[in-house]
Amino acid sequence: MSTPDDTRSGEHDGSAAPASNDEVPKAPSPRPEPTRRDFLSIAISGTAASLGVFSAYPVVRFLAPSGDEQLRTGDAGDEDKFPRGAGRMVLLGSKPALVIRLDDGTFRAFSALCTHLQCVVAYSAERRRIECPCHRGVYSLEGQNVSGPPPSPLKQLACEVVNGKVIVSEV
Amino acid sequence: MEGVARKWFAERLGTGALLERLRARQVPSFSVPQYTGGVVIFLFLLQVATGILLMLPYRVDPASANASIEAIVGQVPFGSLMRGIHAWASHLFVAAMMLHLASVLLLRRYRAPNELVWLLGLLLLLVGVGLAFTGTILPWNENGYLQARVSSEMLGQGPVFGGFVKRLLRGGDEVTPWTLNHAYGFHTGVLPAAATLLVLLHTVQVHRRAPLADPGAVPTIPVYPDFAVRMAAACVGVMALVVSLATFVPVPIGEAVDLRASVLNAQPPWYLLFAHELVGSAPPMILGLPSAQFVLGALSLVGLFAVGLPFIDRRGSRITLYVGLVLIAVWGLLTAHAVL
Numbered sequence: 001m002s003t004p005d006d007t008r009s010g011e012h013d014g015s016a017a018p019a020s021n022d023e024v025p026k027a028p029s030p031r032p033e034p035t036r037r038d039f040l041s042i043a044i045s046g047t048a049a050s051l052g053v054f055s056a057y058p059v060v061r062f063l064a065p066s067g068d069e070q071l072r073t074g075d076a077g078d079e080d081k082f083p084r085g086a087g088r089m090v091l092l093g094s095k096p097a098l099v100i101r102l103d104d105g106t107f108r109a110f111s112a113l114c115t116h117l118q119c120v121v122a123y124s125a126e127r128r129r130i131e132c133p134c135h136r137g138v139y140s141l142e143g144q145n146v147s148g149p150p151p152s153p154l155k156q157l158a159c160e161v162v163n164g165k166v167i168v169s170e171v
Numbered sequence: 172m173e174g175v176a177r178k179w180f181a182e183r184l185g186t187g188a189l190l191e192r193l194r195a196r197q198v199p200s201f202s203v204p205q206y207t208g209g210v211v212i213f214l215f216l217l218q219v220a221t222g223i224l225l226m227l228p229y230r231v232d233p234a235s236a237n238a239s240i241e242a243i244v245g246q247v248p249f250g251s252l253m254r255g256i257h258a259w260a261s262h263l264f265v266a267a268m269m270l271h272l273a274s275v276l277l278l279r280r281y282r283a284p285n286e287l288v289w290l291l292g293l294l295l296l297l298v299g300v301g302l303a304f305t306g307t308i309l310p311w312n313e314n315g316y317l318q319a320r321v322s323s324e325m326l327g328q329g330p331v332f333g334g335f336v337k338r339l340l341r342g343g344d345e346v347t348p349w350t351l352n353h354a355y356g357f358h359t360g361v362l363p364a365a366a367t368l369l370v371l372l373h374t375v376q377v378h379r380r381a382p383l384a385d386p387g388a389v390p391t392i393p394v395y396p397d398f399a400v401r402m403a404a405a406c407v408g409v410m411a412l413v414v415s416l417a418t419f420v421p422v423p424i425g426e427a428v429d430l431r432a433s434v435l436n437a438q439p440p441w442y443l444l445f446a447h448e449l450v451g452s453a454p455p456m457i458l459g460l461p462s463a464q465f466v467l468g469a470l471s472l473v474g475l476f477a478v479g480l481p482f483i484d485r486r487g488s489r490i491t492l493y494v495g496l497v498l499i500a501v502w503g504l505l506t507a508h509a510v511l
Contacts, residue, residue: 118321135447
């Protein structure tokens with residue numbers, strides 16, 4: 001590698017030539033007159049900096065696109081093949097949703113994304129509740145956060161039977 | 172004949188002058204940060220080499236990513252070995268970075284004039300953990316899918332830039348096939364390039380200055396040939412360990428993710444278990460904030476402390492040393508608790 005000294009050379013040459021001293025100052029001015037070199041240096045570095053900023057914006061937007069997917073409904077299968085007390089996963093686009101058929105035959109649908117850190121929750125038929133396995137979060141069958149780290153209830157989705165099919169859609 | 176060829180190349184490449192400089196340069200004969208740092212670089216290069224090979228048969232597509240890794244392990248000649256080396260090297264890489272950090276911390280080598288080396292090292296730790304972590308997403312198995320989800324959601328909890336970070340990691344608002352593309356792009360392009368640059372800056376900064384604050388206080392050896400030979404021996408040992416692990420301890424591929432089929436369970440890699448344990452055992456709300464947000468804030472403060480360390484710890488105080496020891500102990504306890 002390089003020696004301690006050889007990187008320090010070259011710091012003071014070239015830049016900021018002192019103002020020529022053959023001029024007699026007419027009045028005591030608080031700041032020295034900017035030289036042509038100063039002006040050009042500011043203009044060039046300013047242009048470079050603004051070019052950098054202007055090119056950064058499209059790059060940043062390109063890197064982090066936003067905008068939602070269009071598909072917002074999902075099919076949970078035939079109503080008469082959906083047992084009471086069971087739960088099923090449905091995809092709304094790429095978002096998982098959970099449909100549960102209660103003992104009285106009615107359907108409930110929730111976004112299957114845990115409100116804690118968006119793990120995918122699952123219905124537990126034995127324990128009659130919705131559970132998030134990642135950090136042991138528990139929700140009631142109403143989607144209410146009961147125990148564990150989830151800070152808020154599951155997002156409720158609309159669920160209706162259309163022509164014998166159970167259709168889930170975002171509200 | 173061989174001597175003629177060597178002379179011909181040496182004259183043109185200037186290796187003779189370089190070796191003379193390395194012969195003249197002294198380093199401590201034994202220094203833990205020196206060797207752990209060297210091992211980190213070796214493991215990084217090993218992962219670059221095997222990673223480039225693995226890029227060829229891997230398919231960046233949620234539908235076929237998992238199957239392509241099955242094929243690498245099951246069909247591609249020596250694919251299992253290459254993947255094993257890559258995966259095991261990544262675990263040892265993170266472990267070596269942590270040992271390196273701990274040794275620098277405990278020996279207090281971060282002090283002036285090493286502030287920039289320390290800061291570059293912290294940045295490297297971030298990039299290195301990012302490299303290892305994005306690698307766990309690529310098999311697009313249940314764990315990888317959930318890790319992509321949870322990590323982006325966690326980092327998205329931050330103020331101001333949270334939304335940007337989340338979309339950057341996911342390639343959109345949601346976890347979609349583009350999330351796998353983004354993870355792949357970071358893993359094979361952005362992060363290795365950043366790590367290469369940072370390793371160069373970090374190492375050049377270490378060697379630019381005379382590394383000895385007090386010459387004569389410790390026994391020294393020349394960089395070439397003594398240190399080079401010792402470092403090479405250490406790398407051969409590490410290589411033997413990696414190849415043994417890759418041969419005898421298979422790294423599971425996991426099932427391809429199927430959101431409709433099963434209960435997905437996830438555990439982050441061992442080096443992030445402490446965060447898993449923190450967010451998993453916290454109550455829903457802390458001080459009016461969702462606990463995940465609070466934990467992110469607390470971890471950021473620890474990061475800020477690490478950044479400020481060389482500027483706080485300038486006089487002979489031992490307080491920062493104790494804080495460092497406490498942090499290492501807390502990390503160990505949380506990890507142990509998550510494992511047990």
